[in-house]
Amino acid sequence: MEHEHRRWNLSEDARLRSQVRHSRGCEPQSTRTPMHSTQLTINGRRETVNADIRTTLLDALRENLNLTGTKKGCDQGQCGACTVIVNGRRINSCLSLVASHEGDDVVTVEGLADGEALSPLQRAFVTHDAFQCGYCTPGQLCSATALLKEIEAGEPSVVSNGEIILSEEEIRERMSGNLCRCGAYNNIVDAIVEAAAQGGEAAR
Ligand code: FES
Ligand code: FES
Numbered sequence: 001m002e003h004e005h006r007r008w009n010l011s012e013d014a015r016l017r018s019q020v021r022h023s024r025g026c027e028p029q030s031t032r033t034p035m036h037s038t039q040l041t042i043n044g045r046r047e048t049v050n051a052d053i054r055t056t057l058l059d060a061l062r063e064n065l066n067l068t069g070t071k072k073g074c075d076q077g078q079c080g081a082c083t084v085i086v087n088g089r090r091i092n093s094c095l096s097l098v099a100s101h102e103g104d105d106v107v108t109v110e111g112l113a114d115g116e117a118l119s120p121l122q123r124a125f126v127t128h129d130a131f132q133c134g135y136c137t138p139g140q141l142c143s144a145t146a147l148l149k150e151i152e153a154g155e156p157s158v159v160s161n162g163e164i165i166l167s168e169e170e171i172r173e174r175m176s177g178n179l180c181r182c183g184a185y186n187n188i189v190d191a192i193v194e195a196a197a198q199g200g201e202a203a204r
Helices: 002-023 057-064 120-127 137-152 168-174 185-197 199-203
Strands: 035-042 045-052 083-086 089-092 105-107
Touching (some): 045 057, 057 083, 120 137, 137 168, 168 185
Parallel strands (some): 035 105
Antiparallel strands (some): 035 045, 083 105
């Protein structure tokens, strides 16, 4: 009997503590959504993203900023559909929290064209039929745009052997993080070769 009485007191104590916490506005943290405000530049525009601190850059682009060109494939860093360019480097936006991009400069597929004028790489993708369903194409384009800049900067890959030549092997290695379920790989390589032949403008 005494034991039951003690048990009641303990549960009542917990209930009262909860009430006090609630009335003071200090509920346990697990019941709150931790929000964060991040300022960054996206395709040349200053943007502020107010989002749950656990939001990925990919979800912030698609859900908060309505930039749905960047695609979600695997959502775990394995397909490259979500590739965007951050401060000149390509990254998988599904693996990166938007809160970690304070002050960063982000380019998505929507930022590759100059108004109505497609970039040389985009034109080459059209010319060479480098897509079928097109789901992977935004990621392929962002990845290839950054790839051409890496080549210009003389950055080697694992298959580079001394002088960096934009060979088919080099392109395939550097684009290996971007999967295409339609198998448009040969045409993608051809498009990149053509864009590269146009020099620095291609990597705009
Ligand atoms: S969605 Fe990011 S790598 Fe697949
Ligand atoms: S064009 Fe369909 S997945 Fe690449």
